Amino acid sequence: MTDTTTNESGPVLQIRDLSRRFGGVAAVSGIDLDVAPRETVAIIGPNGAGKTTLYNMVSGRLKPTTGTLTFEGRDITGLAPHRISRLGVSRSFQINNIFTEMTVRENVEVALTALHGWGKRWFNVATRAKPLQDEADTLLERLSLGELAQKRAGTISYGDKRLLEIAVVLATRPRLVLLDEPTAGMTPQETKRVTALIKSLAESGDYTFLITEHDMDVVFGVADRILVMHRGEALVVGTPAEVRDHPEVRRAYLGEEDEEDAEDKETAS
Amino acid sequence: MKNAIVLIVLAAVLAGLVALPWVAPYFYIFLGTEVLILGLFAASFNLVFGYSGMLSFGHAAFYGIGAYATALILLHLEWPFLACLVVAMGAGALLALVIGFLSVRLDEVYFAMLTLAFGMMVFAVAHQWRSVTNGSDGIAGFMLGDFAPGVDWSLGDPAVYYHVVLGVVVVAAAVLYLICRSSFGLILRAIRQNPERVSFCGLDVRRYRLAAFTVAGAFAGLSGALMAPFLRVASPEMLHWSMSAEPVLMSILGGTGYFLGPFFGAAIFVLLESWITGFTDAWMLVLGVMLALMVMFFRRGVLGTLLDWVQGNHD
């Protein structure tokens, strides 16, 4: 189970030759990636490049067809989502995925309950453990959602919902955080707020981040390294500067439309 | 302010219930007893349905096994009633643990199918294992003795039995309420809204569902234990799927989103039943039509619709 070759300073997440097929279609094929502690790695690529499939495998929603996933030296390939989460990997979703009928605070409490358990507090069920609520409030303050604690989660603004989702993710005290397009659909102000938040969290040194994002300003603003995916494969892995100047990226990612047109013409003629 | 109003209303209702045998005609003692027992039965169902989001069509299995356990103990062992209640809860919980273990593995469609199927298995066993269950006649002829060792309250008196039922149901409802308000209840509500998100928070959804189902089984068993001496029989009808339909309708009638909804629904249900069966015996038909109409048009239940209306008027 435990890989003895990795130690404290080894990669937090090790992805080896990871592939997933749906029927005959390869959504992800042969991805290799090492994520170092406290690093922020952004995964970019056009829609359908396989980013979300990759996330789904790392977080346990999908089982890989082949390949291995190692988190802090432990093989997590194909484990159930709740097991992977317990080990210290937490993710957000592209579409808001919160408990809309609960208050904002209760949303965070659910995750905190998962972290602390409630077995020892059976006798205190009625008041639902004050420390938990305090902890939830502290976290909400940190994300400037403190004023919304009593509001029903379904009624707050879209941007606040995205932030709440991040709060729920953080509440399980993960060491590896997977954010799936955290700024999707946000106004420019909200995007700035989230970018600043991710930056400050990354600088706190408590987290390792994996982020997918369409907004290139956000990507180049927060990422230490970038993985460019194209049609399920890793095109390039490198620092933002390397990626920016990489000819293949420029062609495949930024000029994708042209290339596909060219291909179409080729097959037509 | 709002809490104070709720508390005052609750206290008034409770006082009325306590006073009922002295102020209302004899007939209403029986109705009251039935409402209380079925209300507890429905509330236990709603822990699974309203709180955890799992629709069970086999809840009568746990209610019935509680009734059979009580009838068998009173007939053969003549234990005090309190012991019967405890055993019935245990029997309901154990059966729910087994059926639940097999039924929570897949999605809600499977859950509904499997609970109905296993519920009918229990019915078939009770129907045909004559040496123990006395077949379709059920178990009758048992006598209520002491409530607890050395505590003789003459439980045979309907008014006394009503008060015992009231006491047991109030305590059980309070415990159920605490469970719903606890961290456990919080997770159940979260699972109903979004099971996937809960599992990504690190919780084993299946285990929580099984726990909720088992607790519900215990309280359904308790309600069955209260019902058997009231009906003076434990019969296979108490295990049939049409009995499982009753808490479904009661919860939906009252409002699945409220803790007291099922009790409210049980009251409407029992009153309607006693009124309608006065001029037709097609009660099941009425039950089905009501269920269909509620699902189609009043999904929030009578209590929910009423409270919405009251709150709407205040705004």
Add this chain to the structure above:
Amino acid sequence: MTAFFTALLNSLDIGLLLFVIAVGLNIVFGVLNVINFAHGALYMIGAYLGFSLIAMLGWPFWAALIVAPLGVAALAVVLDRLVLRFIYGREITDSLLLTFALLLVLNESVRMIWGSGIHVVEPPALLAGTLDLPGGVRYPVYNLFVIGVGLAMLAGLWALFNRSRVGRIMRAASLDADMAKALGINTRLVVTGAFAFGAWLAAVGGVVAAPMRAIDPGMGDKIIIESFIVVVIGGLGSFPGALIGALVLGAIHAFGGRYFPEVNMVLPFIGMALVLLVKPNGLMGKGAA
């Protein structure tokens, strides 16, 4: 040996009849994504309609076999238009609740129309009596006819799903309703059609079963539980699964009844529980985890 051979034939007639009914449940599930709890009631109404036509109106069995299922299919269309359309697109739980309510209504309606007593339908003269098979087995002709009907339905359904346009449309709709709509398929019509077709299958089963079994208001309950066991064993939504599940259950009944009469009644449930433990999605189920 004779007993064994008889039990084998018995598993076939029970199993193939169950297959016809369970496949109807599967078709409705495939297109509507809902388990029709009233499926057993529709089977029962098929049997009662057949009884009325044969025993009360004096129709020949064959005419009843054609007309009664069409009547039930028409009833299904009415139910779909009148009731079920309210909950398309709502939570699955609501749909389950509504078909469950239909079960209550239909069951009680049968009791009101035909009473609580037991009715009997005689098999047609052509199929009465028994037949001596090689090996010294004496078997009722009617039960052999049931096996024949089952095999014919199996072949017909297979051809329908794999060889016809209607079958392809139904399969497309069950895979992805939006996609089907995009392809210009009238999904409304497909849904109503699938519901009616499922009801038709249940009712065919009911009429065919009538001369073999007693007709009583509890027969629908029995068959819906059996059908659930079939689809759980075989895998919900799977056509080969329905066949295998039905044959397995048929064998459990036939051999269990002969060799373990004491526990015969719980054997199907034990079989189902074992499948759930080992292969939760059924023997032919998709996505075996």
